[in-house]
Amino acid sequence: MSEQTASEVSEELSAWLEENWDPEITLAEWWSRLSEGRWSHPTLPEEAGGRGYNREQSMAVTVGLADANVVGPPTGLGHMLAAPTIAVHGTQEQIDRFIPEILDGSTAWCQLFSEPNAGSDLAGLQARAIRDGDEWVITGQKVWTSGGHVAEKGMLIARTDPEAPKHQGITYFAIDMQQPGIEVRPLRNDWTRTFQRSIS
Ligand SMILES: Cc1cc2nc3c(=O)[nH]c(=O)nc-3n(C[C@H](O)[C@H](O)[C@H](O)COP(=O)(O)OP(=O)(O)OC[C@H]3O[C@@H](n4cnc5c(N)ncnc54)[C@H](O)[C@@H]3O)c2cc1C
CATH class of the missing domain: 2.40.110.10 (Butyryl-CoA Dehydrogenase, subunit A, domain 2)
Structure with a gap:
């Protein structure tokens, strides 16, 4: 569980976006970067590719991405339902097999x-x-x-x-x-x- 305040989350995200956001790259490349940066689904635990953020920290990410006017992470049933369920109930092997390709939008x-x-x-x-x-x-x-x-x-x-x-x-x-x-x-x-x- 991260101890960061919402404003610390916003600052870290802004600095990361400064380095990584590029409107010229493809959507697949951008989602891959978001996933590698652990911004795709930040409420997931760290061992599942997230940051263990709570609701307030996660909201700071959503607002930060919107304010920066960048494309958000992938959505859909994999992101909303499969990844959180596997993160909680799956083995580490299942987490490593299924979740990364949900977080980068490829599946x-x-x-x-x-x-x-x-x-x-x-x-x-x-x-x-x-x-x-x-x-x-x-x-x-x-x-x-x-x-x-x-x-x-x-x-x-x-x-x-x-x-x-x-x-x-x-x-x-x-x-x-x-x-x-x-x-x-x-x-x-x-x-x-x-x-x-x-x-x-
Ligand atoms: C646009 C859309 C997308 C959907 N996408 C998916 C999807 O991707 N995957 C998926 O699995 N499902 C999906 N569903 C199904 C949805 O989640 C519900 O499970 C389904 O609509 C409910 O089943 P039913 O229509 O047969 O209604 P029923 O289950 O027959 O219900 C009819 C009525 O009876 C009531 N009722 C039912 N059982 C009881 C009970 N035991 N006691 C008291 N009242 C009861 C209900 O509240 C309802 O008012 C989707 C539905 C819609 C409309």
């Missing part, structure tokens, strides 16, 4: 929780994962998967102990979205036409 994640019959209440979760030697074989269908068509990785929950009470026996998997057996289909709806009708 996009999606969230594979909701199912056709399991939305708000995950006790209805039906996706099953069965261990087969070194592999897990997962069977099921997910829905409402924002960014599922572009994500490289997914955080997926599946039932691993069907005998356990419904809110237990569920395991969180980090999976590759580009692998045989995963089929991503679009959900199409008629909202444009409905909207046009309602204003005509």
